[in-house]
Amino acid sequence: MQIHVVRRGQSLYSIAAIYGTSVQSIAQANELPDPSRLVVGQALVIPITGSYHWVQRGQSLSSIARIYGLSVNELARINNLPASSSLRIGQRLYIPPRPKPTIDALLYVEPQATVSQAMINEVRNRVGSLTYLAMFSYQMNRDGSLIAPSIDGIPAIASAAGTVNAMVVSNLEEYRFSPDLAHAIFTNDAAQNQLFGNIIQVANDVGYGDIHFDFELLLPEDRELYNTFLRRARDRFHAAGLMLSNAIAPKASDVTTGIYGAHDYAAIGSIVDLTALMTYEWGYTYSEPQAVSPIGPVRNVVRYAVSVIPRDKILLGQNLYGYDWTAPYPPAGGPPARAVSPQQAIAIALRENAEIQYDNEAQAPFFRYIDAAGLQHEVWFEDARSIQAKFDLIKQFGLRGIMYWKLGLAFPQNWLLLQDNFTIRKRS
DSSP states (O other): OEEEEOOTTOOHHHHHHHHTOOHHHHHHHTTOSOTTOOOTTOEEEEOOSSEEEEOOTTOOHHHHHHHTTOOHHHHHHHTTOOTTOOOOTTOEEEEOOOOOOEEEEEEEEOOOSSOOHHHHHHHHHHGGGOSEEEEEEEEEOTTSOEEOOOOTTHHHHHHHTTOEEEEEEEOEETTEEOHHHHHHHHTOHHHHHHHHHHHHHHHHHHTOOEEEEEOOSOOGGGHHHHHHHHHHHHHHHHHTTOEEEEEEOOOSSOOOSGGGTTOOHHHHHHHOSEEEEOOOOSSOTTSOSOOSSOHHHHHHHHHHHHHHSOGGGEEEEEESOEEEEESSOTTSSOOOOEEEOHHHHHHHHHHHTOOOEEETTTTEEEEEEEOTTSOEEEEEOOOHHHHHHHHHHHHHHTOSEEEEEOTTSOOHHHHHHHHHHOEEOOOO
């Protein structure tokens, strides 16, 4: 696969000619609604075998070979060049496909009151690229009972594709994460035992293979209570033949106060089978415009996580969305940002004739526009370049895999690049 950033004056026809492929194959891969209209700065995935490298000033066969993990002789042979040859700026070199590590991929699915046919279709399209499909969420009550989401035939579709169904249990109460609800369960052994029994019963009835706790905004003083809860859950679930996983807040050090304080990375890493880092929401609904998952802060979280959690238990969290902020931006009194999928962001840029820029420090695309009412907007989202930066991070740190929030947010380049970078592990 090749990532190509559209330059001014380029058409899909001229881009296809560069790579020796067809307009139709690029349009289909990127799900372009109108192949005749491109956005300057838009990142396209070119569906070719391997990729190309254009020589930049100061580069040699040796330096380029190091970038791609090749020997100088191998790179020279593939491109029919003498190993001692000098390169021209702009010269094109072919880079063959490289070995792909095997990882796990988990995707949350959040059905609403009813499961739509569109959601069913999207599940069918994605389960082949997943190890786990995580049903968000079963909401626990203070007596240990559960409120089930609408699931329709989704678990059966996942199972048929060899994808493990994960049962997400949350501390949502009245549509908000409730630290008081979690505390009530942590401090009531009878309710806790009832909860575990109900979870095991549902898992057996539906066919869940993994129990996944998404407990957020916990009281920092409940840190050890949560660890104890997880240990008891692990013992009950393992005895029933079930895995235990959870989601944890993004921390770059062992912070023990505030809304992230209760997540004890070291203890959790010793208890659960898998843990998913929620490495997103630096840019969020009420923040100033910025990248949702900037690479620097994400790397800092990963660096800390691997220092206290086994790498083969860690899933890197990845958002499949961005935000459109309207001025005056929060927290200066402006309206909350509107969530947009990557495809929606491209559509907005096309409609507003906005040029997409790329922040190399955050490794994220963004653009600005003025709406019909004269209001300034700033949009940050994900594209092929930003997701490739996260895939490279997974490889660099040798992580178990990736976790996505959530199904239904259109981002076709992600799924193409996921398959190009990795072999996805199947477990059922």
